[in-house]
Amino acid sequence: MTTEKVAFVGLGVMGYPMAGHLSGTSLGVTVYNRTDSRAQQWLQTFSGEKAATPAETAADADIVCLCVGNDDDVRSVVYGDTGILAGLKKGAILIDHTTASPQLAKELELAVSEAGSEFLDAPVSGGQAGAENGSLTIMVGGNQAPFNIAKEVMNVYAKSVQLMGPAGSGQLTKAVNQICIAGVLQGLSEGLHFAEKVGLDINAVVDVISKGAAQSWQMENRAATMAEAEFDFGFAVDWMRKDLAIALATANAAGVSLPLTALVDQFYQDVQRQGGGRWDSSSLIQRLRSPDAR
Numbered sequence: 001m002t003t004e005k006v007a008f009v010g011l012g013v014m015g016y017p018m019a020g021h022l023s024g025t026s027l028g029v030t031v032y033n034r035t036d037s038r039a040q041q042w043l044q045t046f047s048g049e050k051a052a053t054p055a056e057t058a059a060d061a062d063i064v065c066l067c068v069g070n071d072d073d074v075r076s077v078v079y080g081d082t083g084i085l086a087g088l089k090k091g092a093i094l095i096d097h098t099t100a101s102p103q104l105a106k107e108l109e110l111a112v113s114e115a116g117s118e119f120l121d122a123p124v125s126g127g128q129a130g131a132e133n134g135s136l137t138i139m140v141g142g143n144q145a146p147f148n149i150a151k152e153v154m155n156v157y158a159k160s161v162q163l164m165g166p167a168g169s170g171q172l173t174k175a176v177n178q179i180c181i182a183g184v185l186q187g188l189s190e191g192l193h194f195a196e197k198v199g200l201d202i203n204a205v206v207d208v209i210s211k212g213a214a215q216s217w218q219m220e221n222r223a224a225t226m227a228e229a230e231f232d233f234g235f236a237v238d239w240m241r242k243d244l245a246i247a248l249a250t251a252n253a254a255g256v257s258l259p260l261t262a263l264v265d266q267f268y269q270d271v272q273r274q275g276g277g278r279w280d281s282s283s284l285i286q287r288l289r290s291p292d293a294r
């Protein structure tokens with residue numbers, strides 16, 4: 001199959017720049033966003049077309065990419081009279097970039113294959129900056145043949161795209177990613193909070209320890225904004241709790257213990273109670289700075 005037309009549903013923090021990268025190629029791009037003003041804004045910045053429903057967006061596309069919030073959001077744009085499945089061409093590939101449950105991936109693979117098309121679960125890592133710079137890491141579940149075709153498209157906004165196994169394997173790999181991030185962010189929050197309480201200059205501390213064994217992506221990309229208490233960007237706490245719920249439920253079903261992840265999930269609940277649901281997930285440090293929040 002030659003990919004000529006692609007569609008992108010969901011122009012949020014991540015989808016907006018990802019679809020933007022596609023518009024910089026020779027591919028024809030059609031976008032859809034529930035809040036139409038966001039799609040209009042996208043068209044003022046990038047070249048392409050917009051459609052009125054997910055079904056219309058998918059109608060001509062060889063590959064349909066999707067990046068919305070959670071399992072229910074995915075179902076609401078895939079199913080029904082105006083959903084993607086109602087418009088998806090036979091033989092087309094639906095790529096779900098949403099971080100969702102492995103169960104949803106298996107459900108969608110069945111529904112999409114019954115419609116004569118292919119499905120890949122393909123959650124991403126690399127944050128807002130990774131989406132904007134086209135340097136995401138993408139972990140994929142599904143079959144090899146559609147992966148080989150879809151990889152060429154995903155390479156437009158990714159630096160690494162890997163097939164991890166059958167449907168659901170991308171989401172399971174993303175759960176591992178989120179488990180690792182939760183612990184690192186709590187450790188970084190405690191370290192930086194300790195530094196400011198004992199009178200050290202956070203930026204000077206990070207400058208030196210980021211050259212040693214404490215270095216991490218979070219330290220490189222988030223320590224400066226954590227020092228300034230800036231959280232109005234990035235990966236929302238609400239989304240992090242959604243991801244940790246998936247990881248904890250999957251672990252529970254598999255009889256796996258995730259004590260640190262469960263604890264950090266409760267800390268994120270404290271941040272939500274502080275009004276930080278849309279703050280970047282590095283806002284864990286605010287819980288330490290505000291004793292009332294604990």
Ligand SMILES: NC(=O)c1ccc[n+]([C@@H]2O[C@H](COP(=O)([O-])OP(=O)(O)OC[C@H]3O[C@@H](n4cnc5c(N)ncnc54)[C@H](OP(=O)(O)O)[C@@H]3O)[C@@H](O)[C@H]2O)c1
Pocket residue numbers: 010011012013014015033034035038067068069070072073074076077097098099100124125126127128234235236239240243
């Ligand atoms: N932000 C990050 O750093 C990051 C990193 C890795 C993975 N992710 C994952 O990527 C996904 C998107 O994250 P994001 O940060 O881009 O989220 P976001 O900025 O909140 O955008 C969510 C998008 O989904 C749409 N949407 C939500 N519910 C919908 C529904 N029921 N029907 C139709 N459209 C709906 C929203 O449309 P409206 O504009 O109408 O609200 C918006 O376009 C999430 O699963 C998140 O966990 C995010």
